[in-house]
Amino acid sequence: MKELEERIQADGRVLGADILKVDSFLNHQIDPALMQRMGQEFADLFADQTITKVVTVEASGIAPAVMAGLALNVPVVFARKSKSRILSDEAFAADVYSYTKQTTNQIRIDKRFLAATDQVLLIDDFLANGQALLGMKDIVDQAGATIVGAGIVIEKSFQPGRDNANQAGLTRIESLAKIAAFEDGQVVFDQA
Amino acid sequence: MKELEERIQADGRVLGADILKVDSFLNHQIDPALMQRMGQEFADLFADQTITKVVTVEASGIAPAVMAGLALNVPVVFARKSKSRILSDEAFAADVYSYTKQTTNQIRIDKRFLAATDQVLLIDDFLANGQALLGMKDIVDQAGATIVGAGIVIEKSFQPGRDNANQAGLTRIESLAKIAAFEDGQVVFDQA
Numbered sequence: 001m002k003e004l005e006e007r008i009q010a011d012g013r014v015l016g017a018d019i020l021k022v023d024s025f026l027n028h029q030i031d032p033a034l035m036q037r038m039g040q041e042f043a044d045l046f047a048d049q050t051i052t053k054v055v056t057v058e059a060s061g062i063a064p065a066v067m068a069g070l071a072l073n074v075p076v077v078f079a080r081k082s083k084s085r086i087l088s089d090e091a092f093a094a095d096v097y098s099y100t101k102q103t104t105n106q107i108r109i110d111k112r113f114l115a116a117t118d119q120v121l122l123i124d125d126f127l128a129n130g131q132a133l134l135g136m137k138d139i140v141d142q143a144g145a146t147i148v149g150a151g152i153v154i155e156k157s158f159q160p161g162r163d164n165a166n167q168a169g170l171t172r173i174e175s176l177a178k179i180a181a182f183e184d185g186q187v188v189f190d191q192a
Numbered sequence: 193m194k195e196l197e198e199r200i201q202a203d204g205r206v207l208g209a210d211i212l213k214v215d216s217f218l219n220h221q222i223d224p225a226l227m228q229r230m231g232q233e234f235a236d237l238f239a240d241q242t243i244t245k246v247v248t249v250e251a252s253g254i255a256p257a258v259m260a261g262l263a264l265n266v267p268v269v270f271a272r273k274s275k276s277r278i279l280s281d282e283a284f285a286a287d288v289y290s291y292t293k294q295t296t297n298q299i300r301i302d303k304r305f306l307a308a309t310d311q312v313l314l315i316d317d318f319l320a321n322g323q324a325l326l327g328m329k330d331i332v333d334q335a336g337a338t339i340v341g342a343g344i345v346i347e348k349s350f351q352p353g354r355d356n357a358n359q360a361g362l363t364r365i366e367s368l369a370k371i372a373a374f375e376d377g378q379v380v381f382d383q384a
Contacts, residue, residue, distance in 0.1 A: 024304070028272065028301075028302055028305065029268070029302075030269070030270070032259070032262035032265075032266075032267070032268055033262060058250065058251035059251040059254060059270065062222075062251060062254040062258075066224045066227060066255045066258065066259075067224070069222065070227075073224075073225065075217075075221050075222065075223060076222040076255075077221045077222070078220065078222070110221075113221045
């Protein structure tokens with residue numbers, strides 16, 4: 001998505017070898033109009049699929065997921081994160097390890113909000129190691145629902161997230177921006 | 193907002209004396225089209241004001257805030273919650289006590305995203321005791337910015353949140369649904 005790549009070039013900040021901060025428009029301060037266009041782009045990319053629900057993880061996934069849900073005219077469910085590993089009969093749960101924070105969170109979705117008949121589009125802000133995506137897939141699998149694919153705002157394609165997801169059987173991943181490398185503090189995008 | 197009141201009557205669940213669960217359309221599963229109409233309603237309610245930024249708190253505030261920001265055509269900033277009370281030179285911070293969870297979180301906004309020239313609309317999903325609203329006000333005050341008012345999705349007007357906010361100098365509060373009481377497990381709305 002050209003607009004997103006340009007925004008990353010203009011406002012993203014590369015820190016160290018592999019960190020991209022996009023907190024001025026995506027995951028702390030949010031540009032709502034850009035989110036809406038991204039949501040429409042996700043809907044267009046998956047226009048060949050029947051989708052009944054969008055699933056994401058709090059907090060950074062919520063804005064793009066809600067805009068995707070708006071464009072697709074389906075409900076959105078965001079998994080809640082908890083440090084507690086206690087299991088509940090009322091929720092589907094999965095552990096998600098964060099390489100950035102080096103902590104494991106449990107993510108949970110109330111069983112009332114995923115049914116075996118659901119056709120689910122997963123949405124997340126970043127794809128790096130794929131842990132959040134695998135946790136969401138685990139939860140949707142527990143519900144017996146079907147995953148039609150995953151929509152990612154920014155994929156770091158030099159990290160193993162896509163391979164990890166593919167190996168777990170999540171093969172349809174559409175990313176709005178794919179970063180091939182950081183070179184001299186600059187973002188280099190994949191040539192599509 | 194009639195549509196919201198009807199949705200609360202249809203899908204809200206009253207638990208005990210003072211808990212209303214609206215996790216089927218507001219704060220776990222989200223109805224994106226309803227969020228968009230609520231965002232437009234906030235924009236209409238504050239149409240007499242100049243607003244340059246919407247501020248909310250993760251995670252439940254994000255969906256209504258992003259839709260308000262979309263309708264107002266301004267950026268949205270969501271404060272991040274942290275159990276850690278460490279202060280940073282880079283962020284404005286305030287402590288927020290949750291009566292529901294009986295814990296204190298610090299909420300933080302990076303100093304780059306609030307300027308003294310900002311005219312801020314605060315948005316939150318619930319107003320009960322007003323602690324989150326007061327924490328956001330504290331942060332906006334630290335930035336030297338101006339608060340034009342607060343937009344609340346659901347106000348429990350039998351709790352002291354509005355009075356507490358008024359006493360702190362936050363006098364303009366517009367709530368889309370105002371709950372006067374829970375009676376026999378049913379929601380009773382304020383007669384506007």
